[in-house]
Structures are given as C-alpha cells and as structure tokens.
C-alpha cells in the first residue's frame with residue numbers, strides 16, 4: 419500500500435484526486451487530508467478514506483472539525499503549524515492542491531522529508547521555484563507537475579534531451595471573456611468571471627483564467643519547472659482546450675499532447691508515474707471534433723501575460739511579489755471593491771512600487787524572505803486597489 423496525503427483535499431483538484439483514490443482503495447493508505455472552511459466535507463472524506471489526521475487551515479474551524487470527527491478515530495488539527503506538521507508525516511506521495519501561496523510551506527516540508535510532491539499548487543513554484551527544486555534535490559525528493567499544460571510538457575519530454583528543446587508552447591482557452599468586446603471588460607461581473615467555458619475548477623483559478631493571470635503564472639511555472647529561457651515559452655489561445663501543450667524540438671518537430679479537459683488525467687499521470695494506468699477520462703473522437711483552432715493572445719485583452727515576462731526579467735523574489743499582488747487584487751475583485759480590469763492595473767502598480775524594496779527582492783530565496791515579500795506586495799496591492807476606488 420502506498421502512503422498518501424492530500425493537501426487541499428476539499429477543493430476541485432483534491433476531490434478529483436479522491437475520486438481516483440476511491441477507485442482502488444486497497445492500493446492506498448491515507449495519512450493526512452487537509453481543507454479550509456468546509457470541515458463537513460473534510461471530515462466525511464477523512465472518515466471514509468480512514469485517514470490518520472484531518473487538518474483545517476483555519477483555527478476557528480477546529481471545534482466543528484472535532485465534532486464532525488468525534489468517535490471516528492481520525493485525529494483533528496488546525497492552523498498553519500498543523501499543516502506543516504501533517505506534511506512532515508511519512509508518506510510516499512503528497513498531492514499539493516492548496517490554492518495560493520499558502521501551499522508553499524507544507525510543500526517545502528514534504529520535500530524536506532523526501533516525499534514525492536505532485537504539484538497542482540503552481541503559486542508555490544512562482545513564489546519560490548528555485549527553493550522548491552533545490553530542496554527536492556537536497557533531499558532526494560521529486561516534484562511532479564499536475565497543471566495540465568505542465569503535465570503535457572513533462573509527458574512530451576519523456577526520453578528526450580531538454581537541450582534539444584527549442585520552445586515550449588502552452589495553450590490557453592482564452593477564458594470567459596475571450597470573445598467579449600474589449601470595452602465591455604471593465605463591466606465584467608464576478609458571476610460572469612467565475613464561469614469557465616471548458617474546465618470545472620475552483621473559483622480563484624477560474625477568474626484567473628478569464629484574466630489570463632493563470633497563464634501568466636503558468637509561463638513562470640514553465641520556466642521554473644523545465645529550466646528553459648523566457649523567450650522559449652509561448653502562449654497560444656486554443657478555445658477547445660484539447661491540446662494542452664506542445665514541445666518544439668531543434669529538428670522542427672512539434673509534439674502536441676491532446677486529451678479531454680479533465681484534470682483526472684494529469685492527476686492520474688502524477689499518481690502512477692512513471693507507469694501509465696487506465697484512467698476514467700473521456701477518449702477523444704477527433705473525427706467528431708473535426709477541427710481545432712489556434713490564435714495568438716491579444717496583449718490588449720490580456721495585460722497579465724506581458725507582466726509574467728517582466729517578472730522573469732526582473733528576477734529575484736519578483737515572482738513572490740507578483741503572485742501576492744495578484745492574490746490581493748483577486749480578493750479585491752471578489753469582494754466587489756475593484757473592477758475586473760483593475761486587477762492587472764493593481765499588479766502593474768505593485769511591480770513598479772516594489773522596486774523601492776529592491777533589497778527585499780534581491781534577498782536570498784528562503785521561506786522567510788518569500789513570506790516577507792508576499793506581505794509587502796499584498797499591502798502595496800491593497801493600497802493600489804484603494805487608489806483605483808478613490
């Protein structure tokens with residue numbers, strides 16, 4: 419039996435992971451499940467999967483979690499320290515599917531214990547890619563990509579030499595507003611931004627898909643994970659979301675990865691890697707689909723994309739600043755305080771203003787320094803958001 423834990427078990431990726439686990443319960447010994455406010459879901463899954471411990475990120479939810487687990491034999495815990503402690507528990511494989519920079523500390527802890535980390539939490543790579551990769555290397559741990567594009571590239575590179583790679587193309591659906599007139603974007607509502615044309619995902623990543631902040635993070639994730647140069651990474655709008663990524667080689671070959679828009683493929687690939695196993699995803703009928711469309715992303719519609727390249731160019735801890743500013747801007751949009759198009763204005767303002775803290779950006783990449791940059795960038799973003807309102 420493989421010992422596994424799922425961080426962010428109550429979310430979209432977490433629930434898809436649990437779906438795969440439930441299909442072969444005899445193969446897995448579940449150590450820890452973690453979640454947030456939805457302690458009922460967390461407790462129900464922890465009990466049915468016979469987890470050792472269930473952890474909610476929020477301390478004020480502990481009494482409810484305890485009550486829900488009463489008599490089940492599953493331990494209850496809460497808070498940041500408990501999440502990190504759960505990540506230190508011996509496991510063969512951990513799914514990192516917390517949303518946001520909050521996933522970094524538990525992910526790092528898991529790697530320190532040599533655990534294989536299946537990484538859906540792209541934010542941690544954007545904030546501290548080098549730190550994660552070095553920690554993995556130093557402790558003989560492995561990071562496996564779960565983001566669909568990065569899983570696709572990873573699969574495209576099996577048996578290949580990264581030196582022969584000329585370019586990596588990641589696709590984007592274009593999000594909820596890809597066909598909207600540009601002048602209507604400032605009026606986009608929260609409900610409209612929260613519905614994705616192809617993928618069923620958590621609310622935050624769905625809005626980030628409409629704004630392309632998700633793809634901006636993924637460009638940086640590509641650079642960190644595969645070690646290619648920024649100019650080798652391209653984004654292609656592909657409304658069908660069936661080609662997830664393409665790898666271009668020095669002999670002109672372009673290897674594409676196709677599959678249904680179902681995260682259980684990328685999760686399952688990371689779960690069974692290096693083997694392949696049968697997965698419950700739709701098999702594509704290309705004759706029925708008939709045609710696939712591609713177009714270049716419009717920079718006026720998606721200002722976040724250019725910012726990703728600016729972040730990579732500026733280097734240091736700029737990724738942590740960018741991610742934090744994006745998270746704060748998204749909070750402000752969700753709370754109804756700023757407009758959809760203000761989010762990219764807020765992150766642009768932070769990228770400018772954080773220059774004043776250049777020593778902070780140039781500091782060594784440690785968890786403490788990343789946390790410090792994250793904090794400063796959120797404050798700057800909140801201020802920039804206030805100026806947009808005022």
Ligand code: NAD
Pocket residue numbers: 425426427428429430431432452453454455456475514515516517518520521538539540541564565566617618619620621622623681
């Ligand atoms: P989600 O919002 O559905 O779930 C997030 C999970 O994180 C929940 O379990 C929640 O309780 C937990 N959480 C929230 N705030 C937390 C905090 N402060 N501390 C600890 N835990 C917290 O999100 P999701 O769509 O499942 O996405 C999870 C991660 O996977 C994100 O990094 C996202 O970018 C990435 N991802 C998701 C998809 C997808 O299809 N959903 C695809 C690719 C990558």
Ligand code: MG
Pocket residue numbers: 565566567636
């Ligand atoms: Mg993706």
